[in-house]
Amino acid sequence: MSATQQELLIAVVKVLVIFNALLILFSFMTYVERRMLAFMQFRLGPNRTGPLGLLQPIADGIKLFFKEELMPEGANKWLFMAAPAVAVMTAFLSMAVVPWGGPVTVKGREVTLQIADLDVGILYIFAISSLGVYGIVLAGWSANNKYTLMGGLRSSAQMFSYELALGLSWVGVIMLASSFRIGDIVAAQAGGFWRWNFVTQFVGFLVYVVAATAEVNRTPFDLPEAETELVGGFHTEYSSMRFALLQMAEYVNMITVSAIGANIFFGGWLAPIPALQAPFGFDLGLLWFLLKMAAALFFFVWLRGTLTRVRYDQLMHFGWKVLVPVATLNILLTAAAVTFLR
Amino acid sequence: MSLDAILFYVFAAVAVLSAVVVVAQRNPTYSAFALIVTMASLAGIFGLLGSPLIAVLQVIVYAGAIMVLFVFVLMLLNVQEERRIEGGSPAFRWTAVGLGGLLAVQVTVVLLRATRDGPAWAAGFDASARKVAQVLFSAQYVYVFEATSILIVAALVGALTLARRTGK
Numbered sequence: 001m002s003a004t005q006q007e008l009l010i011a012v013v014k015v016l017v018i019f020n021a022l023l024i025l026f027s028f029m030t031y032v033e034r035r036m037l038a039f040m041q042f043r044l045g046p047n048r049t050g051p052l053g054l055l056q057p058i059a060d061g062i063k064l065f066f067k068e069e070l071m072p073e074g075a076n077k078w079l080f081m082a083a084p085a086v087a088v089m090t091a092f093l094s095m096a097v098v099p100w101g102g103p104v105t106v107k108g109r110e111v112t113l114q115i116a117d118l119d120v121g122i123l124y125i126f127a128i129s130s131l132g133v134y135g136i137v138l139a140g141w142s143a144n145n146k147y148t149l150m151g152g153l154r155s156s157a158q159m160f161s162y163e164l165a166l167g168l169s170w171v172g173v174i175m176l177a178s179s180f181r182i183g184d185i186v187a188a189q190a191g192g193f194w195r196w197n198f199v200t201q202f203v204g205f206l207v208y209v210v211a212a213t214a215e216v217n218r219t220p221f222d223l224p225e226a227e228t229e230l231v232g233g234f235h236t237e238y239s240s241m242r243f244a245l246l247q248m249a250e251y252v253n254m255i256t257v258s259a260i261g262a263n264i265f266f267g268g269w270l271a272p273i274p275a276l277q278a279p280f281g282f283d284l285g286l287l288w289f290l291l292k293m294a295a296a297l298f299f300f301v302w303l304r305g306t307l308t309r310v311r312y313d314q315l316m317h318f319g320w321k322v323l324v325p326v327a328t329l330n331i332l333l334t335a336a337a338v339t340f341l342r
Numbered sequence: 343m344s345l346d347a348i349l350f351y352v353f354a355a356v357a358v359l360s361a362v363v364v365v366a367q368r369n370p371t372y373s374a375f376a377l378i379v380t381m382a383s384l385a386g387i388f389g390l391l392g393s394p395l396i397a398v399l400q401v402i403v404y405a406g407a408i409m410v411l412f413v414f415v416l417m418l419l420n421v422q423e424e425r426r427i428e429g430g431s432p433a434f435r436w437t438a439v440g441l442g443g444l445l446a447v448q449v450t451v452v453l454l455r456a457t458r459d460g461p462a463w464a465a466g467f468d469a470s471a472r473k474v475a476q477v478l479f480s481a482q483y484v485y486v487f488e489a490t491s492i493l494i495v496a497a498l499v500g501a502l503t504l505a506r507r508t509g510k
Contacts, residue, residue, distance in 0.1 A: 079375075118394050119394065119395075119470050119471060120394045120395050120398050120471050123395070123398040123399070123402065123471075124394070124398050126398075126402055127385075127398045127399075127401035127402045127405075127406060128401075130401065130402055130405070130406025130407065130410070131378075131382070131401065131405060131406060133410060134375075134378065134410075134413070137410075137413055137414075137417065138375070140417075141371070141417050149417065152417065153414070153417060153418060156410060156413065156414050156417075157414065160407075160410050160411075160414075163406075180471050
C-alpha cells in the first residue's frame with residue numbers, strides 16, 4: 001500500500017469509529033438521562049427492557065422506525081424533509097476536529113486521535129455551530145404551524161445571541177495557548193489540574209458553561225421547545241425517524257459541547273496529576289478524556305433535574321447585557337495579563 | 343482525476359447552481375437558503391486552495407452571521423412569493439442589459455488572463471492563521487485594519503442610536 005492509501009485508510013477508520021461511537025453514545029445517553037432524571041425525582045425510570053432497562057434505547061429505535069411519517073398539510077415538503085438532515089449533519093461535522101486523546105504511535109507512525117487536525121480547529125467548530133441553527137429554523141418554518149414557527153424564531157434569536165458569548169469565552173483560552181489548534185490548547189495546559197484553563201480562565205469557563213447550555217437548547221434555556229407554551233416547539237410536527245434525527249442532533253450537539261469543554265477547559269486527555277498520565281506503563285489519555293466528557297454530560301442532566309426554564313426576555317437580557325460584557329472584560333484582562341506578565 | 347480535482351468540481355457545481363437558484367427563485371426564503379449553500383461551497387473551495395482560515399471565516403461571517411439575520415427577518419415578516427412587475431420602463435431594462443454585458447466582459451477578461459498567465463498566488467505563501475495575522479498586523483496594514491474596526495464600531499453606535507429613537 002502506498003503512503004497515500006495508508007493515510008486514506010486511517011482516515012476512513014477514524015471516521016467510522018467516531019461516527020459509530022457517537023451513535024452509540026447518543027442512544028445510550030437517552031437512557032442514562034431518563035434513568036438519572038427519574039432517580040432525581042424519586043421515580044424508577046425505564047427499567048423493564050432488558051437488565052436494568054439497558055435495552056430501552058434499542059426498543060425506542062425500533063418503535064420510531066415503525067411509526068408513521070406524517071407530513072403536515074401546507075408544509076413545505078422539501079425543506080421539511082431537509083431540516084432534520086441539516087441538523088444531524090452539522091451536529092456530526094463539528095466532532096471532526098475534536099481530539100479524543102493525545103497522539104499515539106502505531107507501528108512507527110504517529111496517529112492523532114481526531115479526524116482532522118486543522119490549525120483553525122476551534123474556529124471550525126464555531127463555523128459549524130453557526131450553521132447548526134439552520135436545521136432548527138428550517139424545521140420550524142417549513143411545517144406551516146404557528147407553534148413551530150415561534151419555536152424556530154426563538155431558537156434563531158437565542159442561538160445567535162449566545163453564539164457570540166460562546167465565541168468570546170474561547171478567546172482568552174486561545175490567547176493563553178496562542179493557537180487555534182485544539183491539540184495545542186490542550187498541550188498548553190500540561191502540568192497538573194491547577195494549570196487547566198478552568199482555573200486560569202475561570203470567568204471564560206463560567207461564560208462557556210452558560211452559553212453552551214443555551215446553544216444546545218438544554219434546560220434552563222430550552223425555550224425553542226418549551227412544551228408548556230409551544231406544544232413541542234420546532235419539532236412539533238415531526239414524527240417517526242425524522243423526529244429521531246432531530247433528537248439525535250440535539251444529543252450529539254450536547255456531546256460535542258461536552259467534549260469541547262473537556263478539551264479546552266479541563267485539559268482534554270491530560271491527567272489531573274502528571275503522575276497519573278501513564279501509571280501502568282501506557283497512556284491513559286483516552287480514559288481521562290472520556291471521564292471528563294461523562295462528567296460534563298452528567299452536569300447537563302443534573303441541570304435539567306434541578307433548574308426551571310427561564311423566561312424569554314430574561315434569557316435575551318442575560319445573554320446580551322451580562323454574558324457578552326463579562327466575556328469581553330475577561331478578554332481585556334487576559335490580554336493585559338498575557339502582554340505584561342509574560 | 344485527483345481527489346482534490348473531483349472535490350473542486352463538486353463544490354464549484356454546487357456553488358454555481360445554488361447561485362442561479364438565488365437569482366431565479368421567486369420565493370425570498372428559498373433564495374436565502376440557496377445563498378447559504380453558495381457561501382458554504384465557496385468555503386469548501388477556499389479550503390481546497392489550502393486556506394482553512396479563509397474558509398472558516400467565510401462560513402462564520404457570511405453563511406452564519408449575516409444570513410441568519412436575513413432568514414430571521416424573512417421568517418418574522420413571513421414574506422410570500424414575489425410577483426413579477428408588469429411593464430417597467432425600457433430605460434431600466436436597457437441599463438440592466440448594459441451592466442450585465444459589462445460584467446460578462448470583465449469575467450471573460452479575467453478568465454483569459456488566468457489561463458494565459460497561470461495561477462496568481464504568491465509562491466511559498468501559506469495562509470495559516472499565524473501568517474495571515476502577521477501580515478494583517480504588519481506596519482503596512484495595521485492602520486487600515488484599525489481604521490476598519492473603528493468604522494465598524496461607529497456603524498454599531500449609529501445603528502443603536504437609530505434603534506433607540508422612540509416615537510416621533
